[in-house]
Amino acid sequence: MTKVRQSTDNDFPLVDRRGRSATVLRILLLALVLVAAAIAFVYFKDSLENEIVLGILGVLAMLGIFFLVSSVIGFIEVMPQSQSDGMARRFLSSHPEGTLITDTKGRLVYANATYCQMTGATRATDIQSLEQLLSRDRESTEALYRLINGLREGRDGYEEFRLLKPLSQSAVSQPGPRWFRLKARLLKEVNGQDLYVFQIADITAEREDQERFFRELQNAIDYLDHAPAGFFAAGRKGDIVYLNATLSEWLGIDLAQFSPGSLNVSDIVAGEGMALIESVQPHAGSNRTEMLDLDMRRVNGQSMPARLVHQVTAARDGAPGETRTLVLMRPKGQENAESSSAMRFTRFFNNTPMAIASLDGEGRILRTNAPFLKLFSGVVSRDDIDSAVAFETVLHDNEKAKLAQAMSAAKDRQGDIPPFDSRHPKDETRHFRFYVNAVIDQNDEAPEEVAIVYAIEVTEQKALETQMAQTQKMNAVGTLAGGIAHDFNNVLTAILLSSDHLLLQARPADASFADLMEIKRNANRAAVLVRQLLAFSRKQTMRPAVLNLTDVIGDLRMLVDRLISGTNVKLEVDYGRDLWPVKTDLSQFEQVMINLCVNARDAMPQGGKIKVTTRNLPAAEVAAFGKSELPAEDMVMVEVADNGTGIPPEIMDKIFEPFFTTKEVGKGTGLGLSMVYGIVKQSGGFIYPESEVGKGTAFRILLPRHIVEPVQPVPVVPGEEGRTTAAAAVAVKPEAKDEPLDLTGKSAVVLLVEDEEAVRRGGKRMLETRGYTVYEAGSGTEALEVMEELEGKVDIVVSDVVMPEMDGPSLLRELRKSYPDLKFIFVSGYAEDAFAKNLPAEAKFGFLPKPFSLKQLAVAVREMLDSED
Numbered sequence: 114m115t116k117v118r119q120s121t122d123n124d125f126p127l128v129d130r131r132g133r134s135a136t137v138l139r140i141l142l143l144a145l146v147l148v149a150a151a152i153a154f155v156y157f158k159d160s161l162e163n164e165i166v167l168g169i170l171g172v173l174a175m176l177g178i179f180f181l182v183s184s185v186i187g188f189i190e191v192m193p194q195s196q197s198d199g200m201a202r203r204f205l206s207s208h209p210e211g212t213l214i215t216d217t218k219g220r221l222v223y224a225n226a227t228y229c230q231m232t233g234a235t236r237a238t239d240i241q242s243l244e245q246l247l248s249r250d251r252e253s254t255e256a257l258y259r260l261i262n263g264l265r266e267g268r269d270g271y272e273e274f275r276l277l278k279p280l281s282q283s284a285v286s287q288p289g290p291r292w293f294r295l296k297a298r299l300l301k302e303v304n305g306q307d308l309y310v311f312q313i314a315d316i317t318a319e320r321e322d323q324e325r326f327f328r329e330l331q332n333a334i335d336y337l338d339h340a341p342a343g344f345f346a347a348g349r350k351g352d353i354v355y356l357n358a359t360l361s362e363w364l365g366i367d368l369a370q371f372s373p374g375s376l377n378v379s380d381i382v383a384g385e386g387m388a389l390i391e392s393v394q395p396h397a398g399s400n401r402t403e404m405l406d407l408d409m410r411r412v413n414g415q416s417m418p419a420r421l422v423h424q425v426t427a428a429r430d431g432a433p434g435e436t437r438t439l440v441l442m443r444p445k446g447q448e449n450a451e452s453s454s455a456m457r458f459t460r461f462f463n464n465t466p467m468a469i470a471s472l473d474g475e476g477r478i479l480r481t482n483a484p485f486l487k488l489f490s491g492v493v494s495r496d497d498i499d500s501a502v503a504f505e506t507v508l509h510d511n512e513k514a515k516l517a518q519a520m521s522a523a524k525d526r527q528g529d530i531p532p533f534d535s536r537h538p539k540d541e542t543r544h545f546r547f548y549v550n551a552v553i554d555q556n557d558e559a560p561e562e563v564a565i566v567y568a569i570e571v572t573e574q575k576a577l578e579t580q581m582a583q584t585q586k587m588n589a590v591g592t593l594a595g596g597i598a599h600d601f602n603n604v605l606t607a608i609l610l611s612s613d614h615l616l617l618q619a620r621p622a623d624a625s626f627a628d629l630m631e632i633k634r635n636a637n638r639a640a641v642l643v644r645q646l647l648a649f650s651r652k653q654t655m656r657p658a659v660l661n662l663t664d665v666i667g668d669l670r671m672l673v674d675r676l677i678s679g680t681n682v683k684l685e686v687d688y689g690r691d692l693w694p695v696k697t698d699l700s701q702f703e704q705v706m707i708n709l710c711v712n713a714r715d716a717m718p719q720g721g722k723i724k725v726t727t728r729n730l731p732a733a734e735v736a737a738f739g740k741s742e743l744p745a746e747d748m749v750m751v752e753v754a755d756n757g758t759g760i761p762p763e764i765m766d767k768i769f770e771p772f773f774t775t776k777e778v779g780k781g782t783g784l785g786l787s788m789v790y791g792i793v794k795q796s797g798g799f800i801y802p803e804s805e806v807g808k809g810t811a812f813r814i815l816l817p818r819h820i821v822e823p824v825q826p827v828p829v830v831p832g833e834e835g836r837t838t839a840a841a842a843v844a845v846k847p848e849a850k851d852e853p854l855d856l857t858g859k860s861a862v863v864l865l866v867e868d869e870e871a872v873r874r875g876g877k878r879m880l881e882t883r884g885y886t887v888y889e890a891g892s893g894t895e896a897l898e899v900m901e902e903l904e905g906k907v908d909i910v911v912s913d914v915v916m917p918e919m920d921g922p923s924l925l926r927e928l929r930k931s932y933p934d935l936k937f938i939f940v941s942g943y944a945e946d947a948f949a950k951n952l953p954a955e956a957k958f959g960f961l962p963k964p965f966s967l968k969q970l971a972v973a974v975r976e977m978l979d980s981e982d
Contacts (some may be wrong), residue, residue, distance in 0.1 A: 146169070156714040174602075210314040214241060214300070216556065217265075217307050225799050231313065234279030243295075243311055250276055253293070261298040264309050273316065290371075292320040297580040298707040323839075335911075349433060357614035360440055378436075382411040383417075384464040388487030392495035393423055397431035400424055403495075406459040407483070409440070417442065418457075468568040470504060472563040476502040476520055488545075488570060492538055504566065509536040516547075523551040523564035534571065542574030546576045577741065601639070602942030603869040605964035608636045610875030613967035617882070640964050657696045659819055662727050662749060663688050669703055673710045673723075679718025689728035693818040695749050697796040705792050708785045709753040709812050716757030716810065726752040743799060746819035754811035758806035766804065856971040857884045861978055862903070865889045866912035866924065868941075876911070879967045880974065893919025897927060909978055911961075914941035922952050929956070936977050940965065 211228030343360030385406035395401030
């Protein structure tokens, strides 16, 4: 039904439509019951006894009397009246915002008095929907459309829009454009029906207040921007959120390009001024303001002297909060000489590259500069210095006695007080050096001043010293290992040659044949250990080739999977994209990878994961490693990481030493990582281990990027096709060719030069069995004498490299003077690069690495003789 109120009654809504379906149902139900009862009496009148009829009528009479009495007292209502609370209805109707309620189809359900006043409606028929009111303006129509769509999706919302004239001319005293805020929300009835509630308010006065406040704020900002002092505000992390125009002009910052957070305080403070700023630390929940003299940094890098009034706000938990800073720059010529010199001294004092502190006779700190606060920021604060904290606070406990000695000398006004070193009291990896100077003439400003202490951090210097000592130690051990390997090579060569000679004379059925084979097999095993020693000493024979590590590691993956099979260790490989080529020995690099993977497997007895990662490292990333020995060039990194037991820090410096192992006796030779170290170094690379006990170890190998240069065709000179130079020496391959090679000597004359008698004797005997004519010499000088006796009638010279009196390279140079076409083979346990650099670039020779067998020696001599001159 519809209730129409008089327009003069402002306490009630003009329109209030609510359904009465429940009342109608009650009336119909009562009528139905009465009709049914009458029909029942008429139908059963003959079959019912009088007593039953009288009983039923009595009961109905009692029910009727009860119903009448209950209706009179209000216990039962046949047509209940509305129970709406009058106060709530008055509140909604008199609400300052116009309220309109419609159903989902836009039909009007409720409109309060304020809505009617705003729209000028005096009767129910005058009320217009929002679509009708706002359809004349595009902005308001779009706002209403967005709100209705939001209600259909179950979302409340609001919109603000501007109309060129009021909703009703009679509703406002001042005509003209008006601002409105329209709210929309979804209302669910008890019966589940959805209703749309719209509230519209005239916010013109509110908008005018906002615009007035904004103009006042703009004026205040303009006053602050053009104040004769600089100002900036920063957040908790030092990010500048506001910068006035004066300071931006001083620093050369373009305000058009500035955005909050794009600059940090450290970007505009020069030198060690940040240490002074960070030293201002208020107590929890309070503010602290300090005046600081420091240099600020302009955009062009120039320094600007300034005085800062710096205020810091601390949170309740004591964490530093926002800061506000006033920047004062004194114009030239307007300060007196005394204040100017004091300010210059303060700037000089705070910008020195070393930490400075003045002490009294008791060793307490009187004042410090900015670098001191920065250097010992975690040990002493500005408050500690203000309370005269003892200087020994910044020293390690073991070094405090040295300070006492220095202070005693300072009190005695000694001129030369030796400096002393100390570790950081909280971080023993950091080292400092302290210089103590006695104050000879105290002044009135600090009469208690006894000593001036200068401190510099020498952590990097200490690290370099340690690294240099370790490098010298490794080089010394490498030299020793190389010498031992050289001597072992001679012994093994003699054993191999003798065993080959005996095997030639023995038959497989002989009782001694198995023993001879065992001797040769163990000699070969010893040769492997010697190669590992040579790898550590970086004097082994290398055959570098240009490699793609993606292909190399891909080929090795199957082998590593077999090595870790039967364990709970999994292998994961992360291949870098477009890896640069590197140049190294393929077989030796494979040994490096296998050794590292096996060590990683052994470090995870309960299982784990081995991760091999490869990637390119541009020169900029290489520099970020912070290793002074690393050149600033492109590198390729190979990382082998595990999540095993880790390496304790106390043995980290020893892991590359030969024969050092943490494995059980019989399970390791201690040469694995030393071989890895030597191969990587001989390849021109670097290796860096990182480990944490209980979390795992990672070995990072950095190999230099190889730039492949286009090969220029070289004209072939007749007679030079088979010759090699020192830069590219012929490495004699011990493997047999596809076709059997004739290894007979054919009476060729060989001069064998070897200082080790067993090797010389064995080699002579073996070559003679092949049909060679062999002359022997125990040194280079003896070889020259033999050549003179033979008048140069020698087809080939086989010479050791390291010999007394005259070594192999010197012998080559001397012989080539008289016999330039003489063929020459060097035999050595060292790599050819170790001695080839001492030969002329055009020197041609062959090379056979020790230890070698009879067949390898015969093949080397035969191939050199058969090569074209």
